[in-house]
Amino acid sequence: WYPEGAGAETVRVLAEVLPTLLPAGLERRAELRTLGVARLPLTDAVDRLAGLEKEPDWWRRLYDSLAGVDPDRLSGLPVPLADGRTTLGPRQVLLPAPDSAAVADPEVLARLGLKVAHPDAAHPILEKLGALPATPRAVLTTPQVRAAVAASLDADGGAWDEDTPDADELADTVLALVRDAGLEPGDEPWLGALALPDEDGELAPAGELVFPGGPFARIMREDELPCVEQELADKWGEQPLAACGVLVDFALVRATDVVLDPDELEPRESDFPEPDDPGLLDAVDVWSEDVLDRFPDSPVPPVATEIVAVRDLDLVDDEQWPAALALLARPPLRDALTQPVRILLPDGTHEVVRPYTAWWLRGHPVLGGRRPAGLRAAGSDPLLRGLYDEADATGFDDEQVLRALGVRTSVAALLAEPGGAAELLDRLADPDRPVTSGQLHALYGALAELDPEQVTLPDEVRAVLDGRVTVVDAADAVVCDSPDLLPFTSGVPLLPVRPALAAELAELFQVRRLSESVTGGVDSAGAEHDVPEPVRALLGPRTPETYVEHEELVVDGTELDWRLTPDGVLHAATLEGVAAGLAWAAGQWPRRFEVAALLEDPSRTEELARDRWFD
Known part of the structure; x- marks a missing residue:
């Protein structure tokens, strides 16, 4: 034959196995046609190589000579395999990288139905013809390996022939590939179906086993899940086993566009735990119902755009929650605890x-045997003292984590949380929770700065009644907004707050202010006096120029020390009353004792002025 479509080097290599092949370059000679020498197209020459057994380096020389040839003419090109066989066609052949170690035992891979080219025959042309680079992950994700893993728990190992690797061989092969591929947990979820021996030597899916001595094993209740065989754990370590689904630490569920229908949030039927299956979460249907309760009923359920959650919380031993919470407080688990979930509502808005x-942790006794919601961190905001029982949050210095658990750390954080104001008001209305008047003053100051639209009016409030802090009907309470009217407050429940916020607090609770309750005028007569200049210098431009001094100051039949009338006139019957009234009128209430000192002894002007250097 004379070759057609083959280069000189190709013909030289082929001539070693096809001795009747003429040298290249003679195909145009008329003598060959006269003599009736047959043509042998390159495609036919390649087909004649089927069944040929040659050394891998011979095949590599052939591949070298075929560079630049149309790939369609080489589809049947034989490829020598690492296990000694030869296969027709490079497609689906795994191609080891030059000078690299074998990704796995070629014999085992062959028994799995995989074809791995012999390293000495590996050539770039094979990849162009459909061979695949035999990286660990490429081998691992072949249909043959996936099928073997899926069938690894079957009684016959899912064998299509009796030579299929047994469970131990398959496990070692897969774990080696996982290790070499550097996989992380969740990269290939189907690996959770891989049969591995447990602590009793029984085969179980990797996704249902725990790494012995690992973080999760130390916090898990005894006998909840079996551990993987210790010998296997020692041999392979955490990384490959964790990538196969063995629980080393808590596992995360990440799911997008989750329809919040409690009836549909069931675990999927699968041979392995799927990392995007929200049905794996304990009581996730109850969480969904709680979320739905926040929104109006709708025939179309809301959708959680993304859920990142920790599963298997229900497997934690009650005595191990301190260690478990320490694990949950670290990234990446921490995000599942602290990052809110965005909900798409049927009207297109988001909440x-x-x-x-x-949510799960708040409802379970995970802090010293108590539920964290409703507890106060030790050393936290003193304004919460008495309203919340103290919890031991040792090791949790991250306020965001504590807030996520429901442990109260500060009034500001409490009021910033949805429903926080209602919770605070409920606790203030609990007579069994002690609150001081100073504490109440500060708490009402914080509440007064909230938007009234976000606060539900309480039926009962904590107030100061004749010097006692007690719970009263909200409708009976009065915001104390003017100190000169305190003599009128006998038997009146007062809501203490900074004067600047008195109107806001009255609006928030829909109650009266004290200044609106006392409307009578001054019944007694007095003499007008100028305010001394040192006092005016001390109190500033808002200081009244004069005041009216009374022997006895009577308003609505009640004797007072001082009274600042709505028209801005200060009436006073005592030196202390003058000082208090001037300080109040000037907006300098804390200076009232200094004013009294000046009024009593004007010679102290320089002394007191010098002392103000240190204000």
Whole structure:
């Protein structure tokens, strides 16, 4: 034959196995046609190589000579395999990288139905013809390996022939590939179906086993899940086993566009735990119902745009929650605890809700045997003292984590949380929770700065009644907004707050202010006096120029020390009353004792002025 379509080097190599092949370059000679020498197209020459057994380096020389040839003419090109066989066609052949170690035992891979080219025959042309680079992950994700893993728990190992690797061989092969591929947990979820021996030597899916001595094993209740065989754990370590689904630490569920229909949030039927299956979360249907309760009923359920949640919380031993919470407070688990979930409502708007993990932890006794919601961190905001029982939050210095758990750290953080104001008011209305008047003053100051639209009017409030802090009907309470009227407050429940916020607090609770309750005028007569210049210098431009001194100051039949009338006139019957009234009128209430000192002894002007250097 004379070759057609083959280069000189190709012909030289082929001539070693096709001795009747003429040298290249003679195909145009008329003598060959006269003699009846047959043509042999390159495609036919390649087909004649089927079944040929040659050394891998011979095949590599052939591949070298075929560079630049149309790939369609080489589809049947034989490829020598690492296990000694030869296969027809490079497609689906795994091509080891030059000078690299074998990704796995070629014999085992062959028994799995995989074809791995012999390293000495590996050539770039094979990849162009459909061969695949035999990286660990490429081998691992072949249909043959996936099928073997899926069938690894079957009684016959899912064998299509009796030579299929047994469970131990398959496990070692897969774990080696996982290790070499550097996989992380969740990269290939189907690996959770891989049969591995447990602590009793029984085969179980990797996704249902725990790494012995690992973080999760130390916090898990005894006998909840079996551990993987210790010998296997020692041999392979955490990384490959964790990537196969063995629980080393808590596992995360990440799911997008989750329809919040409690009836549909069931675990999927699968041979392995799927990392995007929200049905794996304990009581996720109850969480969904709680979320739905926040929104109006609708025939179309809301959708959680993304859920990141920790599963298997229900497997934690009650005595191990301190260690478990320490794990949850670290990234990446921490985000599942602290990041709110965005909810898409049927009308196209979005709301945010508490994440599943925080919701679950708040409802279970995870802090010293108590539920964290409703506890106060030790050393936290003293304004919360008495309203919340103290919890031992040792090791949790991250306020965001504490807030996510429901542990109260500060009034500001409490009021910033949805429903926080209602919670605070409920606790203030609980007579069994002690509150001081100073504490109440500060708490009402914080509440007064809220938007009234975000606060539900309480039926009962904590107030100061004749010097006692007690719970009263909200309708009976009065905001104390003017100190000169305190003599009128006998038997009146007062809501203490900074004067600048008195109107806001009255609006928030829809109650009266004290200044609106006392409307009578001054019944007694007095003499007008100028305010001394040192006092005016001390109190500033808002200081009244004069005041009216009374022997006895009577308003609505009640004797007072001082009274600042709505028209801005100060009436006073005592030196202390003058000082208090001037300080109040000038907006300098804390200076009232200094004013009294000046009024009593004007010679102290320089002394007191010098002392103000240190204000």
